[in-house]
Amino acid sequence: MGELKVFLQTLITGLAIGGVYALMAVGYSLVFSILNFSNFAHGVVIMLGAYFGYYMCTLFHLPISLATTGAMLGAGLLAIANEKLAYRPLRLRSAVPLYFMISAMGASMFLENMVYVTVGAHFFSYPEVFKGSLSILHAKIGLLDVVALCVSAVAITGLTLFLNKAKLGIAIRAASRDMTVAGALGVNIDKLLSVVFFIAGAFAGIAGVFLGVKYMVYPTMGWITNKAYIAAVIGGIGSLPGAVIGGIILGVVESFVATYVSTALRDVFSFSLLVVLLMVMPSGLLGKTLEEKV
Amino acid sequence: MRDTMMLELRGVSKSFGGIKAITDLSMEVAEGEIVGLIGPNGAGKTTVFNLVTGVYRPDSGEIVFRGESVGGLPPHVIVSKGVARTFQNIRLFNNLSVLDNVKIALHSQPEYGLGAALAGLGKVAIENKRIVAKAREFLDMVGLSDRAKLRAGALPYGLARRLEIARALALNPRLLLLDEPAAGMNPDEIADLKELILKIHKDFNLTIVLIEHRMDLVMATCPRLVVLNFGTKIAEGSPEEIQTNPQVLQAYLGEDY
């Protein structure tokens, strides 16, 4: 009986954190699918989203729903600014992916350490929200986990609908196939990328708030934000369903390793999972073997 | 008695995300031939090159190079078997010098191992010198020796295309695939290019497949043409036969020619 209870709790916790990973990975993968480079500044946008949300809660005493909206907006705008300042000039002279990655790394270093020198390395905790718990089959399930799972599911469903039904969404999907074609079809690439980065940033904002509520807010947010990249690679970079599946698998595996094996070795396991998976499936679970047009 | 076959495609198909680029294509290129591969834009000509060189893996069918099935092998393996190509949208190593572009094509020729290279043994320098001399010969051949030190990206269009040919020749191929070598060239340059193609065909004992829109060049170099439209072969024969083939005229000129 106790066995089942622990198992169920572990599973739900894993799904909830997996949902948050999926939110982070989707934004990262969306950018990748269009610009074809690894946006290593995505993690720092998640971290700043957590800070935005925290200040909305504590300085302006906003309820968590409004604070999350504020964090989405703030992180979304930050992501747009990041694109305009650090990637657009490279895009205009069609630089190689390596240069984009370096610029992204620079943006990440810059913002992360700006937080250190301005706000400092303090740990902040959100006001207590979603404190209660539900009882399912005698297992105590944290309300926060349930909310996180629901919000992630709603956000990702919304994005899927947008990409499949809305005119702009379809243009974004076209651009992910071939940016020059999308440009030739009269899609304004600058505007389109602003929308893409805003979506990625907004998702990062939601993820940041959840991580902040769960683990507190601090400059590096630990190792957590890098999970976005790992999840995306597991699912296959550039694939949105892959990012969701990768996020959830990563969350669940970590949760089980932490419960049944060792908390300290959790990250070693997620890395091993990544390497073993790539040995078997070199492009991740749903990654297409990309054939570059030559 | 059939000629020795250099390249054979047997029922090759390739599609991208549900769109068929090449459908059940069969064609043969005999040793020593110059074959023109023509067809309207989007007919799948470059895709054929990409399939033959291993950039794409065929969905079905067989690609046979000198009696050996090569479909789906990685590009570097196919290249090492004796296939070289140029690109429709020139792909030189733009930041490197003209000479270095050819030097890289000769990368498999120096005879030294990693240990000797790291130790900086004398033979490394000697071998490298030999390669540079060889690279210069190729530049000579296409008339680029006076620009050896220039950055490849700074070459004008016509010369860049010539450098691509020199680079491909340096790979010591048996089969050379030229993808629109005349694109962007003026009539004088095209006349020179014609001479060059005929010269390398003879000097290097090459088999050549030429994708080209400039019919003057095609007619002057290719005794045999293969015409593609919508990924299938619609005609094959001598230039004279092709010019009067109703299906070809229809493909090029539309329904009511």
Added chain:
Amino acid sequence: MGYALGVLTLSCIQGIAALGLAIFTGFTGQFSLGHAAFMGIGAYTAALLTYFAGVPFVIAVVAGALAATVISLVIGVPTLKAKLRSDYFAIAIMGFGEAVRVILENLQITQGARGLPGITRYTNLPVALLALAIMAWLARNFILSKYGWRAIAVREDPVAAEMMGIDLFRTKLLSLGASAFFSGVAGGLLAHYLMFIQPVMFTNVQSTQLIAAVVAGGIGSLTGPVLAAAIFIIIPELLRVANMWRLVIYGLMLILIMVFRPAGLMGYHELSLEWLRGLGRRNRRLTTNA
């Protein structure tokens, strides 16, 4: 005086690590956020060998470098395979760096997060200078050989490189192994200079310092990154800048270099007499189009 010698020694060590990353990033065009982990493997292997087994210093350093190389190949084989997708490697190695830290912090023999004190000091300025000279010589020979040509071709255009008969996977793997070896040497020297090592020394702060040195020093240059690595050690020491401001500036610098002068300080050039002479005449004939 001793202090100045110390800063120079550290500059040489960092220069060796920068040479390694220059081979992988500057010449082969691959991105890595985890090379500090290879330094860590080199440092711990060498230190444990001299500390517990009394292995001679030079042999221990080489053994550490070989250990780093072997492990780099173990992660390189699955992650560099995905054709044209070097991002898989960049992310996997980031995860690898974290995994190495966690393992070092949890092993008995490495004494966990507290670190390993009491390593004998064998590295001094002459040793570090000599090591830098040897490693620079090796790096130069590598780059000037056919192996270097292949790496450069892969950096410039992977598709065209493949059409030159170059095996992308093997070329990247060789560069990775070579660069891990360099990082391992740097780690071994560092351990026997500081006499104390700790897992936290080999995390992404160190990896990003190396990237900053390679990018600022110049893509496609060996002397540039060594110079930049030294500058990045010396200037903060002189100005006594707080560590975090230093990283803020590095971050900003990386963006600015990519936006305005992607070739970096010495991109596609080497520091040589010929270059210095040409400097006066060279007016804005930049090779910066990426």
